[in-house]
Amino acid sequence: MTSFDTLRMTAADFAAVAGCRPTSQALTVLREGQISRRLLMLKSVADMARRTVPGLWSRSGAADGWELCGRARGADAQAFEWVVLAPHVGVWLGRCLRALTRSGPASRLSVDLSRLGSFAAATALRAGLHPDITLSTPDGLLWLPTLGVAELPEGTQRVRLDGPYLRLAGRTVGLREDQGRRLATEGPRWLSPHRVTVHPDGRGPVLSVAIDDVDPYRLPAHGHPVQKRQDSFQVAHWEQTLGEAWRLLAAVLPERADACAGLCTTLVPLLPDPAGRGRSSSSRETYGAVAVAPQDDPERLAETLLHETAHVSFAALTDLVDLADPHDESRHRVGWRPDPRPVGAVLTGAHAHLALLEFWARRARETSDATARIAAARHERYGRQVAAALRQLHGHRALTPRGALFVDHMIAEAEHHGRRVRRFQAGHHPGGGLETSSSLRVTSGDAALPKGNEGRSPQGHAVGTGEASATTGGNASAIQTRRGAWTEQPMAGWQRENGLNAPYCA
Secondary structure, X not given: OOOOOOOOOOHHHHHHHHOOOOOHHHHHHHHXXXXXXXXXXXXXXXXXXXXXXXXXXXXXXXXXXXXXHHHHHHHOHHHHHHHHOOOOHHHHXXXXXXXXXXXXXXXXXXXXXXXXXHHHHHHHHHOOOOOEEEEEOOOOEEEEOOOEEEEOOOOOOEEEEEOOEEEEOOEEEXXXXXXXXXXXXOOOEEEOOEEEEEOOOOOOOOEEEEEOOOOHHHOOXXXXXXXXXXXXXXXXXXXXXXXXXXXXXXXXXXXXXXXXXXXXXXXXXXXXXXXXXXXXXXXXXXXXXXXXXXXXXXXXXXXXXXXXXXXXXXHHXXXXXXXXXXXXXXXXXXXXXXXXXXXXXHHHHHHHHHHHHHHHHHHHHHOOHHHHHHHHHHHHHHHHHHHHHHHHHOOOOOEOHHHXXXXXXXXXXXXXXXXXXXXXXXXXXXXXXXXXXXXXXXXXXXXXXXXXXXXXXXXXXXXXXXXXXXXXXXXXXXXXXXOOOOOOOOOHXXXXXXXXXXXXXX
């Protein structure tokens, strides 16, 4: 049996994430946690599909795909995990698990499960193998995450993948060729993501993102309508605007640029808001993806990158440790949205807005005239909104002990910007006191564990905030997962919030 490794986040790194100044060590823990989570979800899909829908498992090609996954992972585990971590693979896995556990719609299960074969093919190609496999394409679309998609002629139910070539009715399409060009009117069309790479002025990290305008799982994931295939002029515009925004961000806030570059690997173009407002979002299941409408103002696009990558880091952390009770029903008013929000939404929203304060504070100091006045006004507005939200959060009964600590670190960052947050005594907060806080494990899928393990987390990684180690006992507010080896326990419990992939919208 492969030995267990343990992910540990120190108290200092936990505080850095809460204060919107994540360290490289903290980002490594978050990324490794996402890889572990995806591996466990993938294994759960296979285990549950074999057990609950054995007929569909065989005829959809999922069984052959699962066998190819094993070979690809054995050939190059790092390449395999690169595909596993592709942002919209998370959406696919979530949909499969919700359908298999009957906590979500099952109408698309046959299509989604058939894509285990094409997912496996992508991992095999990335691992340097030459897969020769017939893949199901019940919706006329071949999905190869990180590589692209092939739009197939109407009525095509299967296609043969011969290494990096699609063979269909006497035609051959190279997967690294024909960038959107059809070989014939009725033939297949291969579409791969665009790649945009921008450099800062002088020293600093490079931002390299895939412009994903083809993945079928981007459509419902980001809370807004997405754009279709970008033409060369649109791609050039993204390169220009991202370059201007990135050079500004790297110059104003260089210590945050590294984190942004690591947390934003994919950009999903959204349709512009009809009212002319900015539009952006990220979602819990799409680690690494930021969705945004075209934005010509470099300051606002830099702000969007900061805001949404803060959401990405927060979501990754909450996949490892509970900060708030997801079952708490209290609702609270916030300054950035008109609708009352649950505690978890107040927490992630306040954190993402907190991430903007240092940027606008420096812009106000380093510029003059109208630019400085606008920056100061934004710093003031966001500061008021964050402080008001933190007053509601401090001492709230729905916070776990680590959630309360997270809020304390956020308060310290807000106070660094001159925002005094009135602190309630435990038991006197309008939402309740810390003495009634909920300390939940991330996994609530105890019923899926072997008999005798009720009430305990499955074995594997532990993530905590102590300097020495994280507790892993029955009452630990930590997630234990397994990296580098398949787990024996299904992990459908990771989908426990509300069965939905709620987008975080700016």
